[in-house]
Amino acid sequence: MRALVLDRPGPPDSLHPTGLPVPEPGPGQVRVRVEACGLNPVDYQLAAAGHPDWSWPHVLGLDVVGIVDALGEGVTGTQVGQRIAYHGDLRRPGGFAEYALAHAAVVTAVPSALDAVSAAALPCAGMTAYQAVMRRLRLGKGETVLVTGAAGGVGGFAVQLAALCGARVIATASARNADHVLGLGATEVIDYRSQDVANRVRQLTGGRGVDAVIDSVGPGSATSNLGLLTYGGRLAAVAGRPDLDSVPAFALAPSVHEIALGAAYTHGDERARADLAAMLADLLALAADRRLDTMLARTIALEEVPAALTELAGRHVRGKLVASITSGPVSPTSPGRHTP
Incomplete structure (x- = not known):
């Protein structure tokens, strides 16, 4: 799959595109064919600092929207083919790639009235x-x-x-x-x-x-x-x-x-992680009903993310920037509940 990666801690312009294996979902995970990923200040902050739990190269991107295309063992309540959104675990590979993995408890369905890019503007902020x-x-x-x-x-x-x-x-x-x-x-x-x-x-x-x-x-x-x-x-x-x-x-x-949203992963329990999905579901519903402006300022390509993160680091961007990510189908490489 095509991905934007970081080889070591550094500034946003050290991110570069490369090819990576398509990840396989483990127990309790879903695999998502990424359609869009929102940009946030935490992306350039993490790029500069790195994280002890990362393996290299690392994929950034916390605010993911896409289509579920594979389910790990034990996953219920989420269907292959469903468009979902989630705020990811910063310790894990993120959404600046064509495929990403998510904890099934944190994902929520995107209303049909809301497009993927607009939905991806919502999670973190x-x-x-x-x-x-x-x-x-x-x-x-x-x-x-x-x-x-x-x-x-x-x-x-x-x-x-x-x-x-x-x-x-x-x-x-x-x-x-x-x-x-x-x-x-x-x-x-x-x-x-x-x-x-x-x-x-x-x-x-x-x-x-x-x-x-x-x-x-x-x-x-x-x-x-x-x-x-x-x-x-x-x-x-x-x-x-x-x-x-x-x-x-x-x-x-x-x-x-x-306010420590991501700490629901590191210090919270299943109830805390389920609340991530509940909060996002409320926000998506408000946006779909046009009661909440997603404040989408600009849509960019995956290759434009490094420059956009540099711009975001200047702290004068109004609203939200979202990367539009497209991918083609891949053949599953393991048996089970995968859909090509």
Whole structure:
């Protein structure tokens, strides 16, 4: 099969195309003929750092959509020929290839109203936002939430999901992205480059502060935003933990929620992995019903992934980039439940 591989840790431009054997599904796995794979910051971050569980060459790509073409032993509830989507295990080979393997518990069916490329824009960023908004913060109608980095993937999905919950959304973004973020459902957009975010939040809330924060920028931003919470407020930290010592003990009484989507594989159990599929199913249904914008910015070819990841690393890409991957049929090389 055709694949984009990394021979050793390095920058995105060290990725290169090559041929690899088509993988065979083991017990509890499905094999997917990949149609599309979404790009995420974690791809270039992992490329640079590597992972101790990898064998070389390694295939990146966590957000996979494709057609199931083989089932491993013990797999039920998933059918050969079914279009599925999943957020992959970063320890395993990913979706920048014509075929990939997935844990059967984490895959979910793609609604017929949604094409493969649009569906592949959802998993990592969408599920991270979903975990923050729906699972951890449990935002409700009438609450006010601050979303940082709102023009990015996680931030953009967080704005939309918070608005769907009936929350008032204050977002941070550059001035050039303000209209885009307002279109996603934000009530107000603060230009973090030219405005004092903390002062503006206090002005917009009459000094009260916000009920919740979704921070997708980093530990420093999360720490600064802790002080903007009202009493009993909640903060979801997507890109790094805040310093709790920055606020007085037993005063604001904030709750901090670390968002670690991929840890469902490394530290979670079957229930945690099943919830990956449940969250993605909800997102796909919302997108199919046109209640959630997948924010697909551009579709690229597999060979364009290295340059696109370099662009993504510049942190100024609005929305989502997705690689369209096509493949021809292969003959199965082992007996059992394979369909050519």
